Amino acid sequence: MTQQYLAGELSQLLGRLGAATTSEAAARAVGLLRHEAETQPISALTAVTVQALALTDRLCWESLSLADTSTFARQAEISAALHEFGVCAGWLEDD
Template sequence: MTQQYLAGELSLLLGQLQIVTTNKESERDVARLRFEAETVPIASLPSVVVRALTLTDTLCWESLSRADVVTFSRQAKICADLFDFGVCAGLLEDAWPAWHP
């Protein structure tokens, strides 16, 4: 895979996440990650994916705490897509502890 493909796919996933954020601070965090995905060297993409997964996990828990099942479902799907992308692109190991704090 080319660096442009990896950056573009990660940016697309982060754009989907940005749509389902529930507050301005999280939206800014996702926008920052998206910018990084589009501009950092390929060697830095694993860090972006890990931070995106951590943020998505937090967003999912926040949605659950508000009993917002629809938003949680969308966020959980994006989290799974981010993880699958990271593993398939060789940016993550295929294991939960590889990214979860």
């Protein structure tokens, strides 16, 4: 995979996550991560991916606590895609 592809794909996944947020604070946090994915060197994208997964986990728990199952389902799908992408990019180990 080319470096531009990796950064672009991560940015696209973060864009999907941004669309699945339910608060301004979460949208800002995703926006910051997306900015990092688009501007940081490829070596920093492992950390961005890990941070995105941690944020997605928090968002999923928040959605569950609000009984918002449709938002939870979208967030969980994005989380799975982020994890799979991180594994395929060689940034994460497959659990």
